Amino acid sequence: QVQLQESGPGLVKPSQTLSLTCTVSGGSITTGYRGWSWSRQPPGKGREWMGVIAYDGSTYYSPSHKSRTTIARDTAKTTFSLHLSSVTPEDTDKCYCARTSVQDLPPKEYEYWGQGAQVAVSA
Numbered sequence: 783q784v785q786l787q788e789s790g791p792g793l794v795k796p797s798q799t800l801s802l803t804c805t806v807s808g809g810s811i812t813t814g815y816r817g818w819s820w821s822r823q824p825p826g827k828g829r830e831w832m833g834v835i836a837y838d839g840s841t842y843y844s845p846s847h848k849s850r851t852t853i854a855r856d857t858a859k860t861t862f863s864l865h866l867s868s869v870t871p872e873d874t875d876k877c878y879c880a881r882t883s884v885q886d887l888p889p890k891e892y893e894y895w896g897q898g899a900q901v902a903v904s905a
Contacts, residue, residue, distance in 0.1 A: 784809040786879050788899035794873075795905055800866040802899055804879030805859075812837055812857055816893075817884035820853060820864040823898075824875040831888040835862050842887050869903045876900050 790802035804818070811818055817834040824830075833843035835853045843851050847866075855862040866873060879896045882889035 784881060784894045786881065786894055786896035788877060788879050788896045790899055790901070792900055793902050793904065794869055796870055796903055797868055800864070800869050800873065800901060800903070802864045802877055802879075802901070803861050804863070804896055805861050806881075807860070809881070811835075811855060811860055811862060812839075815884065817882045817889060818853075818855070818862045819880045819882040819889055819892075820851075821878045821880065822875045823878065824872075829878065832864070832866075834882060834884060834887070834889065836884045842884075844888065871903050873903045874901065 785807045787805045788802055794800045817836045819834040820832045821829050832847045833851050833853050835841050835855050841853050850867045852865040876898045878898045880892050881894045883891035
């Protein structure tokens with residue numbers, strides 16, 4: 783059973799970079815033709831896909847997030863991370879990591895989700 787768990791600071795100041803880590807257990811992030819995605823959900827809105835790092839290390843981002851988003855991985859620790867730069871209060875939301883398909887982008891299949899990490903941007 784694959785499990786994912788997000789971690790990171792719950793409060794970030796405007797203009798800083800938000801960094802979250804997703805720890806994966808029960809599976810590899812380098813095999814299986816799968817992707818490891820980040821999504822966000824602003825208050826009162828639906829979940830929005832931000833980007834993915836594929837099993838081979840390739841990264842893909844949604845057009846609306848590409849300019850400020852970086853997704854990386856640490857294969858030794860079986861983790862992957864989200865870095866969102868120049869945050870503003872409008873970036874206050876809940877971020878989720880997930881294992882997804884990579885054949886189509888945005889992904890059509892979401893197989894496993896983390897519980898989500900609440901992030902607030904405030905001075």
